[in-house]
Each structure stands twice: as structure tokens, then as C-alpha cells.
Amino acid sequence: MKTRSLKIALSVTAATTAAMVLSAKLTASVGDQVQIPTSSADFFQRGTQPTLDGSGFELIQSSNGCSYCHGGYSDRHAPYDAWVASLMGQSARDPVWKAALAISNQDAHLSGEFCIRCHAPGAWLNGRSSTGDLSLFEPDDFDGINCHFCHRTVDPNPSLQGDAQGYPKNVDLTPDPEVLAPLIAANLLPSVDHGNGTFVVDPADVRRGPFHDVPQNFHGGNELIFSPYHSNSSQCGTCHDVSNPVYSPGPNGELVLNSLGQPHPTMNKHEMFAEQRTYSEWLNSTFATEGVFYADRRFGGNHPTGVMKSCQDCHMPDQAGGGCVFYDDSDNTVLGEFERPNVPQHSFAGANTWVIRAVATQLGDDAEFYGLTPERVDASVARNVQMLRDASDMALTQQGSLLKVRITNESGHKLPTGFPEGRRAWLNVKFFNAQDGLLQEFGHYDPQTATLQTSNTKVYEAKHGISEAVAKATHLPPGTQDHLTLNNVKLFDNRIPPRGFTNAAFVAAGAAPVGYSYSDGQYWDDSLFPVPTGATSAAVTFYFQTSTRQYMEFLRDTAGDGSGVTAYNLWVQHGKSAPVVMDSATIQLTQSNPADVNGDGQVNGADLTMLLGNWGGSGVGDVDGSGTVNGADLSAVLSNWGI
Ligand code: HEC
Numbered sequence: 296m297k298t299r300s301l302k303i304a305l306s307v308t309a310a311t312t313a314a315m316v317l318s319a320k321l322t323a324s325v326g327d328q329v330q331i332p333t334s335s336a337d338f339f340q341r342g343t344q345p346t347l348d349g350s351g352f353e354l355i356q357s358s359n360g361c362s363y364c365h366g367g368y369s370d371r372h373a374p375y376d377a378w379v380a381s382l383m384g385q386s387a388r389d390p391v392w393k394a395a396l397a398i399s400n401q402d403a404h405l406s407g408e409f410c411i412r413c414h415a416p417g418a419w420l421n422g423r424s425s426t427g428d429l430s431l432f433e434p435d436d437f438d439g440i441n442c443h444f445c446h447r448t449v450d451p452n453p454s455l456q457g458d459a460q461g462y463p464k465n466v467d468l469t470p471d472p473e474v475l476a477p478l479i480a481a482n483l484l485p486s487v488d489h490g491n492g493t494f495v496v497d498p499a500d501v502r503r504g505p506f507h508d509v510p511q512n513f514h515g516g517n518e519l520i521f522s523p524y525h526s527n528s529s530q531c532g533t534c535h536d537v538s539n540p541v542y543s544p545g546p547n548g549e550l551v552l553n554s555l556g557q558p559h560p561t562m563n564k565h566e567m568f569a570e571q572r573t574y575s576e577w578l579n580s581t582f583a584t585e586g587v588f589y590a591d592r593r594f595g596g597n598h599p600t601g602v603m604k605s606c607q608d609c610h611m612p613d614q615a616g617g618g619c620v621f622y623d624d625s626d627n628t629v630l631g632e633f634e635r636p637n638v639p640q641h642s643f644a645g646a647n648t649w650v651i652r653a654v655a656t657q658l659g660d661d662a663e664f665y666g667l668t669p670e671r672v673d674a675s676v677a678r679n680v681q682m683l684r685d686a687s688d689m690a691l692t693q694q695g696s697l698l699k700v701r702i703t704n705e706s707g708h709k710l711p712t713g714f715p716e717g718r719r720a721w722l723n724v725k726f727f728n729a730q731d732g733l734l735q736e737f738g739h740y741d742p743q744t745a746t747l748q749t750s751n752t753k754v755y756e757a758k759h760g761i762s763e764a765v766a767k768a769t770h771l772p773p774g775t776q777d778h779l780t781l782n783n784v785k786l787f788d789n790r791i792p793p794r795g796f797t798n799a800a801f802v803a804a805g806a807a808p809v810g811y812s813y814s815d816g817q818y819w820d821d822s823l824f825p826v827p828t829g830a831t832s833a834a835v836t837f838y839f840q841t842s843t844r845q846y847m848e849f850l851r852d853t854a855g856d857g858s859g860v861t862a863y864n865l866w867v868q869h870g871k872s873a874p875v876v877m878d879s880a881t882i883q884l885t886q887s888n889p890a891d892v893n894g895d896g897q898v899n900g901a902d903l904t905m906l907l908g909n910w911g912g913s914g915v916g917d918v919d920g921s922g923t924v925n926g927a928d929l930s931a932v933l934s935n936w937g938i
């Protein structure tokens with residue numbers, strides 16, 4: 296163990312020095328593109344820092360050692376079995392991440408270190424990320440966001456402790472101040488809710504968990520202590536708000552590159568570029584205050600009240616069973632009496648239904664050795680599909696000649712949330728005549744080419760891009776998108792807010808809608824489709840897709856090391872990120888006058904205004920169903936005037 300850390304220490308120091316010399320002297324370029332000459336310093340964030348000499352910090356261990364007792368007995372509640380087939384468990388093997396990492400390093404020198412911090416925190420803490428790529432990784436570093444890492448995290452804001460529902464307040468948390476004191480002294484204590492991977496990790500191998508009544512400590516010489524922090528959303532928030540620290544507000548309010556070679560001038564996330572805001576979206580929702588009760592108990596498993604508050608409530612649902620193999624009934628051991636009603640399922644189910652299969656495919660014959668059995672992978676995908684079904688509700692109503700589709704966000708943050716690139720949800724609407732013949736389709740998706748007709752339907756998504764100044768500095772064409780580390784402009788964001796949304800709070804959190812508007816309190820969105828003449832029914836489907844063709848082609852064509860081609864080929868092999876049905880419903884329609892554009896029973900000025908408001912567009916006002924709102928539609932309205 297000791298020799299291993301020494302070897303690492305040497306290579307880290309050498310690599311860091313070499314990198315600093317490089318960035319000082321050179322501006323490397325990729326094709327015509329000019330690389331931003333950043334260095335590690337530009338990506339510095341507070342929190343526990345990588346261990347450079349292996350002393351004073353016990354290295355993060357792989358999850359294999361935990362799996363003997365915490366795995367192999369139940370996909371439903373054994374921590375290892377669900378975790379290993381989650382995207383969090385495979386975050387450092389994710390081929391999409393590897394391609395994006397390569398592009399990030401091309402775009403901004405050594406920026407990959409920042410990516411590794413969150414996607415492979417074990418590798419980062421163990422001092423193997425200074426090259427910004429995967430070249431220093433040891434096999435265990437691909438263990439992703441693992442058991443040992445998460446269960447050594449310490450609450451940087453101890454005032455939260457004891458707030459966790461139902462836990463005793465008089466708990467002995469004495470080790471925490473000891474862990475925090477050196478960070479405070481070195482000005483490394485992260486500010487509250489900063490995110491950006493500013494985790495605090497106990498330098499000693501002390502394991503922390505949600506239960507204060509663990510009957511016996513089976514962890515050898517390692518202390519096991521109760522930690523309310525682990526039931527708190529802020530634990531997840533350390534990584535689920537992502538802000539790019541190379542930018543800060545310039546004179547015109549536009550985000551501009553910092554003077555390089557030093558940390559962000561204010562270290563304030565509100566003065567960086569907000570890439571992801573899942574935690575902030577949640578923090579400014581009803582979930583963070585009183586919580587939300589779901590009568591159908593769609594989330595939370597065995598949760599005692601059904602009121603969903605924290606990330607853990609929805610993403611780690613309570614299961615009956617043993618927290619370790621000895622305590623599990625299915626094993627029929629004498630210790631079965633220690634089964635709990637609320638073992639948190641380590642499923643971390645989200646929305647990604649293809650990447651976990653791609654990881655298993657890449658591992659090939661080794662997949663089972665790494666814990667990815669076909670059963671676990673299937674169960675994980677099924678949980679994510681279910682999560683997507685539970686994420687929204689859809690209601691259809693006819694308003695005269697219009698079909699109204701309302702999507703209500705039932706998740707704990709925006710819908711969709713998180714990673715901005717390539718994620719989208721959309722409506723597909725099909726109108727049928729009395730013979731069930733298809734009259735018209737909106738939002739057609741072709742699974743062969745993975746092409747969506749976006750022009751005539753509602754697509755929920757976020758789009759980020761680069762400013763003119765960044766285009767100039769990098770020689771990339773203006774309007775360039777998808778370059779995660781270069782993006783400094785929000786072009787569009789119509790993702791549906793969660794319950795409790797207010798514009799003021801979301802503006803302050805860097806999570807405001809862009810190019811779209813929601814009123815305070817609105818956690819749904821309505822779309823209107825014109826009912827074509829002769830339509831007697833409509834079928835509406837709400838779809839989610841993780842990775843669009845456009846994004847996968849970008850990765851394929853941009854990553855210089857071939858990782859993009861690998862990711863693209865896996866995407867093709869796994870159904871091109873086949874859209875998942877979130878909701879579907881049909882409605883019977885009655886005929887009405889199509890010239891009554893707003894469906895209020897009369898053709899009048901209001902219809903004219905609506906039609907003119909969408910002139911040249913498609914959908915609303917397209918009275919004759921030609922696909923475009925034009926003169927013919929105007930004549931139809933005028934000739935029906937007053938009817
Ligand atoms: C502060 C933590 C953090 C940092 C730093 C970070 N990420 Fe992420 N990343 C996340 C989280 C959280 C998600 C999951 C969000 C989701 O699934 O919607 C994610 C998701 C992704 C995905 C989507 C993976 C998939 O399978 O679709 C890619 C690609 C990615 N990140 C690339 C990067 C790159 C490249 C960098 C460095 C420039 C980076 N990330 C830095 C936290 C981080």
C-alpha cells in the first residue's frame with residue numbers, strides 16, 4: 296500500500312510540473328481550433344484536495360471489498376447489486392463521458408481534471424487525475440462514484456445535522472469538527488451548497504451511514520458512525536450543481552474568460568457558467584420545504600408517509616430487507632431478525648436507458664466479473680424506464696378545433712433535468728379519421744435515422760453555446776454548441792419547472808427558463824394542436840431520449856482520440872438511444888369549425904390575432920391543415936367571420 300502511494304506521488308508531481316510548463320509556453324491547437332491554455336489552477340475548487348504523498352489520507356478503496364457483505368443477495372435491496380448497474384456506479388466507464396472528456400481536454404488544457412473530480416472521485420482523491428485524462432488511472436479507479444467514497448463524505452455545513460426527519464438529535468458527531476478544522480484553517484471549506492464536487496472526505500477510513508442502530512460493527516478496525524448528512528439532499532448536491540469556473544461576468548454582464556493560471560476570482564458559483572442546476576432546482580421547489588405527498592405512492596418504496604422531500608426519498612427508495620448479507624431473510628440466517636423496513640435501494644434510477652448496456656457490452660466477457668450481470672443490467676434499465684413513466688402526467692382536452700396537451704412535472708426538479716447536451720423530451724400527436732386512418736402526425740420520429748421532426752411539435756430541452764468572444768478566441772464558428780467546457784451562453788431552456796417554482800428564485804439560482812416563460816407556481820406546460828377536418832380521435836405520446844443523433848455525431852466527429860467513434864458505434868449498436876414512453880393516451884374528438892382557431896365557439900378577432908401571431912408557422916392557425924399558416928387560412932377565418 297505504502298509503496299503504491301509513493302509511486303503515485305512521484306508521477307503526479309512530474310506530470311503537474313510538465314503541464315504547467317506546457318501551458319505557460321504553448322497554445323496547442325486541434326485542427327483550426329485554438330485550445331484555451333488553462334491549467335489545473337483554473338479549475339481549483341475547495342473541499343478535500345487530492346492526496347499527493349499518500350500520507351494523512353487513507354486511499355479510497357474499490358467497492359469489491361464491500362460487495363462480500365453488501366452484495367450478491369438481492370437486486371432490490373443489496374447496496375452493491377443495484378449500485379453496480381447504476382450510471383453512478385459506472386460513471387468512469389461511461390463511453391459518452393469518455394468522449395466528452397477527450398473533447399474537453401482538446402478545448403481547454405487539463406480541464407479533464409475537473410470532469411474526473413465528479414465522475415471518478417476515487418481516482419481524483421487518490422491523486423491520479425493531474426493529466427486531465429485517464430492515463431494515470433489504475434483499474435480500481437474506474438469504479439466510479441463508489442461505496443467507500445460516498446460513505447466517507449462529511450457534512451461541510453454541520454448546522455444541517457440533526458435536521459433529518461425522525462433521527463435523534465443528540466448524536467455524537469465528534470469526528471466531524473476534527474475533519475473540518477484543517478480545511479477551515481487552509482480556507483478550503485466549501486461555501487454552503489456550492490456543488491462542483493467540493494466534497495469533504497474523512498481522511499481516515501471512518502464509514503458513515505444513515506442508521507444509528509447498527510447492531511454490530513463488522514468493519515474490522517474501521518469506525519462506523521451515524522451520519523444524518525447521508526439522508527440529506529446536500530450530500531447529492533455536492534455534484535448535482537455543475538458550474539464552469541473558467542468564466543466570470545465581464546463588463547457587459549456576459550460571461551468572459553478569467554485571467555488564466557489562477558482560481559476563479561470569487562469562487563462564487565453564481566458568477567460561473569451554470570451547466571447543471573438539478574440541486575438548485577430542487578432547493579427552490581416545494582420538495583425542499585414541505586415535501587409532496589403522492590397518493591399513488593409512485594416514489595419512495597416503503598416510505599412511512601409517502602411525502603417525498605429529499606433526492607434520496609425518490610432516488611434511493613426504502614426497501615424491506617437486510618443492509619448486509621448476514622441480515623437478509625432470503626439467506627435464512629439466524630441474524631434475519633435485523634431486517635429493516637427501510638434499506639435505501641442504491642439504484643439511483645434516473646433517465647438513462649442505454650449507456651449501462653453499452654458499458655456491459657464494452658466489458659464483454661469481463662462484465663460479470665465487474666458485477667454487471669445481465670439480470671442486474673435488465674433490472675436497472677427497467678427501473679429507469681419506470682422512473683420516466685412516473686416523472687410526468689399527461690391530460691388531453693379538446694377546445695373546439697384545438698387539442699390541448701398538458702404535461703405536468705411530477706419529478707423533484709426540472710423535467711428533464713441535469714446534463715444539458717443531447718437530452719430531450721417531446722410530444723408525438725397522431726390524428727385519425729373514423730376509419731382509424733392516420734390524417735396527420737406531429738413530432739414524427741424515425742427510429743432508423745434517429746431523426747425527429749421538431750418543426751411542428753413541442754420539444755423540451757436546454758441548449759448551451761459559445762459567445763462571439765469565445766468563438767474568436769478558439770477559432771470555432773460562432774453559434775457552436777455542445778462544447779461543454781467552452782459553453783458560456785444559454786440559448787434556450789423550456790424544461791418544465793418543479794412544484795414551487797418562482798421566476799425570482801430560479802433566476803437567482805441560474806436556472807431560469809430561456810426563450811420560454813413559465814408563471815410563478817407553474818409546474819406544467821400546455822401545447823395546442825389544430826384538429827384536422829375529419830379527425831375523430833387522437834393518440835398522444837410523450838417521449839424521452841437520452842442522447843440525440845446530433846450530439847452523438849458531434850462526439851464521433853470531434854474527439855481526436857477515437858473515443859467519440861467508440862461511443863457513437865455503441866449508440867448505434869444499442870438502438871440509437873431509443874425514445875422511452877413517459878405517457879401515452881388517446882382522446883375521442885368531436886368535429887368543430889376549424890376556423891374557430893381558439894375554440895371558444897365563435898370566429899372573431901381573437902382567432903385572427905392567434906392566426907397572425909403564428910403567421911408562416913405550423914400548427915395553431917393552420918385552418919386547412921396545409922402545414923403552414925398562410926393566406927388560405929386567413930381567408931378561411933374571414934369567410935367564417937361571426938359564425
Ligand atoms: C460537479 C460535478 C461534475 C463535474 C465537474 C462534471 N460533471 Fe459531468 N455530470 C455530472 C452529473 C451529476 C451528471 C449527471 C446528470 C444527468 O444524468 O443528467 C453528469 C453527466 C455527464 C455526461 C452525460 C453522460 C451520459 O451518459 O449521457 C457527460 C457526457 C458528462 N457529464 C461529461 C462531463 C465532462 C466532459 C466534464 C468536464 C468538463 C464533466 N462532465 C464535469 C457531474 C459533473
Ligand code: HEC
Pocket residue numbers: 356358360361362363364365442443446502503504505506507508509510511513514519520521522617618619621622635
Ligand atoms: C464483513 C462484512 C462487511 C464488509 C466487508 C463491509 N460491511 Fe458495511 N456493514 C456490515 C454490516 C453487518 C452492517 C450493518 C447493516 C445494518 O445494520 O443494516 C454494515 C453497515 C454499513 C453501513 C451503514 C452504517 C450506518 O450507520 O448506517 C455503511 C455505510 C457501510 N456498512 C459501509 C461499508 C463500506 C463502504 C464497505 C466497503 C469499503 C463495507 N461496508 C464493507 C458488514 C460489512
Ligand code: HEC
Pocket residue numbers: 382383385386387389392412413414416440492530531532533534535606607610611643644645646647648679
Ligand atoms: C461525486 C459526485 C456525485 C455525488 C456525490 C452524487 N452524484 Fe449522482 N451522478 C454523478 C455523476 C457524475 C453522474 C453521471 C454518471 C454518468 O451518466 O456517467 C450522476 C448521475 C446520477 C443520476 C442519473 C442516473 C441516470 O440513469 O440517468 C441520478 C439519479 C443521481 N446521480 C442521483 C444522485 C443522488 C440521489 C445522490 C445523493 C445520494 C447523488 N447522485 C450523489 C455524480 C454524483
Ligand code: HEC
Pocket residue numbers: 528531532535573574577578582594603604605606607608609610644645646647682683685686705706707708709710711712713714718
Ligand atoms: C419527487 C421525486 C424526485 C426527487 C425529490 C428528486 N428526483 Fe431526480 N428524478 C426524478 C424522476 C421522476 C426522474 C426522471 C425524469 C427526469 O429525467 O427528470 C429524475 C431524474 C433525475 C436525474 C437524471 C436526469 C437526466 O435526464 O439524465 C438526475 C441526475 C436526478 N434526478 C437527480 C436528482 C437529485 C440530485 C435530486 C435532489 C437534489 C433529485 N433528483 C430529486 C424524481 C425525483
Ligand code: HEC
Pocket residue numbers: 358361362365374375376378379383440441442443445446504505506525526527530607608611617618619635638639641
Ligand atoms: C452516491 C453516494 C453513495 C454511494 C456511491 C453508495 N452509497 Fe450507500 N448510502 C448512501 C446514502 C445517501 C445512504 C442513506 C440513504 C437514506 O438515508 O435514505 C446510504 C445507505 C447505505 C447503507 C445503510 C443501509 C443499511 O441497512 O445499513 C449501507 C449499508 C450502504 N449505504 C452501503 C453502501 C455500499 C456497500 C455501497 C457500494 C456498493 C454504497 N453504499 C454506495 C450513499 C451512497
